[in-house]
Amino acid sequence: MFKVGNLKDIISVIIPIFVEYPLYTAKFLDFKNFQEAIYLYTNYGMASLDQIKILKETMNRGRLTSESYPLPNELNPWWIVGFCDGESTFGI
Numbered sequence: 212m213f214k215v216g217n218l219k220d221i222i223s224v225i226i227p228i229f230v231e232y233p234l235y236t237a238k239f240l241d242f243k244n245f246q247e248a249i250y251l252y253t254n255y256g257m258a259s260l261d262q263i264k265i266l267k268e269t270m271n272r273g274r275l276t277s278e279s280y281p282l283p284n285e286l287n288p289w290w291i292v293g294f295c296d297g298e299s300t301f302g303i
Contacts, residue, residue: 221249222253226246235280237274237280240280241271241274245270247266248267
């Protein structure tokens with residue numbers, strides 16, 4: 212597992228990577244919530260914790276709406292491998 216806990220690195224390294232190379236599944240929506248939470252925290256500090264908590268509750272399995280996310284025009288084989296690695300199972 213890879214963790215980044217430094218807010219400066221999250222803002223200057225992690226977020227730009229996923230802005231330039233967006234996710235193509237519901238994880239895109241989770242990233243948007245994460246990005247908004249970072250924005251709120253860096254601009255409003257502790258006063259934004261209630262809003263951040265709401266964002267957190269709507270991530271992953273807590274998402275209740277059927278918001279849409281971008282789909283690639285052409286599936287890259289490396290994207291397919293990564294998607295299968297993180298989201299699929301093979302069984303007999």
